Amino acid sequence: MITKPKGKERIIYLFLVLSGYATLVILCSIIVYILLKGFSHISLEFITQTPRKMGAEGGIFPVIVGTFYFVTLTILIAAPLGIGAAIYLHEYTREGTITRIIRFGTELLAGIPSIIFGLFGYAFFVVLLGDITQGWSLLSGALTATCMILPTIIRTSEEALKTVSRSLREASLALGATRWQTIYKVVLPSSLPGILTGIILGIGRAVGETAALLLTLGGSLLMPQSLFHGTRTLSMHLYMVAMETGNMDAAYATGVILIIIVLLINFIANYGIKRLVTRNTTTTARS
Amino acid sequence: MNTTLNNNTLKKEKLNSGLALPKVTEAIVRPILFAAAVTAVIIIILIGFFILQKGWPVLSTYGLWNMISGTVWQPTKELYGILPMITGTFYITFIALVIGIPFGLATAIYLAEIAGSKTAALIRPAIELLAAIPSVIYGLFGMVVINALMRHLQRGLLSGILPPDYQLGYSVLSGGIVLSIMILPTIINIVEDALKAVPHTYKEAAFALGSTHIQTIFKVLIPAAKSGIVSAVMLAMGRAIGETMALIMVIGNVTALPEHGLLSLFAPSSSLTATIALEMGYAGPEHQAALFAVGIVLFGIIALLNAFVIVFTRRGGQQQL
Numbered sequence: 001m002i003t004k005p006k007g008k009e010r011i012i013y014l015f016l017v018l019s020g021y022a023t024l025v026i027l028c029s030i031i032v033y034i035l036l037k038g039f040s041h042i043s044l045e046f047i048t049q050t051p052r053k054m055g056a057e058g059g060i061f062p063v064i065v066g067t068f069y070f071v072t073l074t075i076l077i078a079a080p081l082g083i084g085a086a087i088y089l090h091e092y093t094r095e096g097t098i099t100r101i102i103r104f105g106t107e108l109l110a111g112i113p114s115i116i117f118g119l120f121g122y123a124f125f126v127v128l129l130g131d132i133t134q135g136w137s138l139l140s141g142a143l144t145a146t147c148m149i150l151p152t153i154i155r156t157s158e159e160a161l162k163t164v165s166r167s168l169r170e171a172s173l174a175l176g177a178t179r180w181q182t183i184y185k186v187v188l189p190s191s192l193p194g195i196l197t198g199i200i201l202g203i204g205r206a207v208g209e210t211a212a213l214l215l216t217l218g219g220s221l222l223m224p225q226s227l228f229h230g231t232r233t234l235s236m237h238l239y240m241v242a243m244e245t246g247n248m249d250a251a252y253a254t255g256v257i258l259i260i261i262v263l264l265i266n267f268i269a270n271y272g273i274k275r276l277v278t279r280n281t282t283t284t285a286r287s
Numbered sequence: 288m289n290t291t292l293n294n295n296t297l298k299k300e301k302l303n304s305g306l307a308l309p310k311v312t313e314a315i316v317r318p319i320l321f322a323a324a325v326t327a328v329i330i331i332i333l334i335g336f337f338i339l340q341k342g343w344p345v346l347s348t349y350g351l352w353n354m355i356s357g358t359v360w361q362p363t364k365e366l367y368g369i370l371p372m373i374t375g376t377f378y379i380t381f382i383a384l385v386i387g388i389p390f391g392l393a394t395a396i397y398l399a400e401i402a403g404s405k406t407a408a409l410i411r412p413a414i415e416l417l418a419a420i421p422s423v424i425y426g427l428f429g430m431v432v433i434n435a436l437m438r439h440l441q442r443g444l445l446s447g448i449l450p451p452d453y454q455l456g457y458s459v460l461s462g463g464i465v466l467s468i469m470i471l472p473t474i475i476n477i478v479e480d481a482l483k484a485v486p487h488t489y490k491e492a493a494f495a496l497g498s499t500h501i502q503t504i505f506k507v508l509i510p511a512a513k514s515g516i517v518s519a520v521m522l523a524m525g526r527a528i529g530e531t532m533a534l535i536m537v538i539g540n541v542t543a544l545p546e547h548g549l550l551s552l553f554a555p556s557s558s559l560t561a562t563i564a565l566e567m568g569y570a571g572p573e574h575q576a577a578l579f580a581v582g583i584v585l586f587g588i589i590a591l592l593n594a595f596v597i598v599f600t601r602r603g604g605q606q607q608l
Contacts, residue, residue: 012505013500020393020397020402022394023413081326083323084320084324085320087320088323088324092320092321102325102328107593108331109330111589113560116585117334119579120337122567123340150326150327178313208419210422211532215567236423238424243535248431262416
């Protein structure tokens with residue numbers, strides 16, 4: 001039975017409890033500070049107008065649009081690749097040398113600092129493939145970000161595939177479905193919530209990424225016209241405004257919008273998806 | 288004999304004609320999925336290749352040793368000494384670990400052993416959120432809050448003993464503090480998992496021998512979760528060494544070696560990552576190659592760390608078996 005700690009142990013105990021709450025306090029103080037500082041600067045004009053003086057004045061509309069395009073494009077490239085890789089690893093092969101190499105590569109990729117991705121993206125997508133990507137552009141940035149979020153999507157998708165029970169697969173195969181039909185019609189639908197969580201986590205990472213994009217996305221403040229034009233994301237904008245113009249109000253306000261997006265993404269990943277999961281599992285249990 | 292065989296093949300063909308499309312799809316799908324799976328490996332190889340290829344000219348003519356032992360970084364004069372950045376990176380990482388490890392460990396122990404399910408349900412999402420907050424937000428917070436506090440300290444209590452260029456707020460210590468917050472989620476999550484993976488019987492045995500809860504935690508659970516704790520520290524270190532944006536915004540980016548002993552905690556500094564990110568924007572071809580060479584060094588440090596984690600966790604896992 002666990003007894004109440006006495007004497008010296010009480011101090012240790014207290015330190016453990018306080019540290020637990022400290023993380024909560026740190027998180028809240030960072031979020032609340034940025035929200036308090038930035039909220040007064042946010043207005044309809046700030047969100048809908050174009051920036052003036054390098055973002056020190058005016059709004060951030062092109063940046064919001066640029067962020068949206070960038071994230072969408074990244075996910076459109078990364079999701080099929082990542083989910084495909086996970087399906088291959090989990091459904092199409094046995095564990096062996098090839099899967100070990102692939103897993104090792106994925107693990108390594110997850111540990112590489114974002115500035116290295118930036119250097120690579122610059123050398124490969126911006127310079128070498130410049131004729132295709134037009135140098136610093138949405139496409140170069142999205143391809144670089146794809147490399148970065150691929151491990152997240154592969155890992156979460158594979159976890160999701162693991163949760164689908166063997167009997168479901170066997171039932172489908174017994175009914176004469178081919179392997180791909182089974183995956184497409186049975187396995188993927190029932191692992192969808194997990195896969196979506198992975199994609200949402202990937203979106204979160206893409207939204208927050210800055211260092212790699214400084215070297216690949218271009219940083220233009222103009223409205224992006226196509227895949228081949230440069231743009232900047234909210235994170236980049238925050239950094240550039242804070243460091244280059246010194247107008248902290250605009251930086252705080254951008255920070256507020258960024259934090260709201262991140263909170264929303266986290267909320268959806270945690271609660272939206274969980275509700276989807278419970279609904280799914282209850283229906284399968286009933287049938 | 289022959290006719291029955293023909294009959295059989297006929298039947299098969301009939302069957303197959305209905306399934307022709309799935310069969311074709313099946314044949315196409317497999318290589319496509321394989322290609323997707325190999326992408327990660329190809330990317331890793333490409334990254335290694337391009338960083339090496341771009342950085343090689345400077346690295347080979349200037350020499351790796353000259354680079355990492357050189358103390359002057361002046362790309363315009365073709366001086367590529369990166370020792371100040373290496374010391375900066377490790378100095379800041381060290382501070383981050385010194386602050387972050389005790390707090391991270393304590394929080395993990397609290398979550399795994401002490402917290403009730405309701406408090407844990409409140410703190411765990413907070414940790415997840417802490418991991419999800421973009422590094423520029425940490426940078427902004429560090430730049431305006433932590434650096435302001437630091438300036439207050441430098442110009443108030445310590446103004447007598449600090450040289451004037453150490454009184455700007457931008458400092459190694461600020462960088463370490465910001466990074467210590469950023470590595471908390473990594474440490475907490477991995478250590479908590481490691482603590483929870485310790486067989487329940489260990490704990491029961493310790494209790495049965497009359498040890499208190501605290502004794503059980505520190506004498507039984509933590510030693511048993513050792514390999515998890517070490518890999519948590521290594522991964523946190525990797526994250527701290529690789530962090531870019533938050534550092535650029537708080538450390539001042541001054542490429543100089545710390546000169547005043549312990550006081551250099553308050554010195555502005557630079558890191559490998561920050562230098563690359565800041566200077567790529569305006570660098571000429573030779574300067575760019577030098578920055579790629581800095582990238583090679585950074586890549587090498589991270590690769591060593593990762594290799595250590597992989598080897599260590601594998602060995603640790605075998606020991607537990």
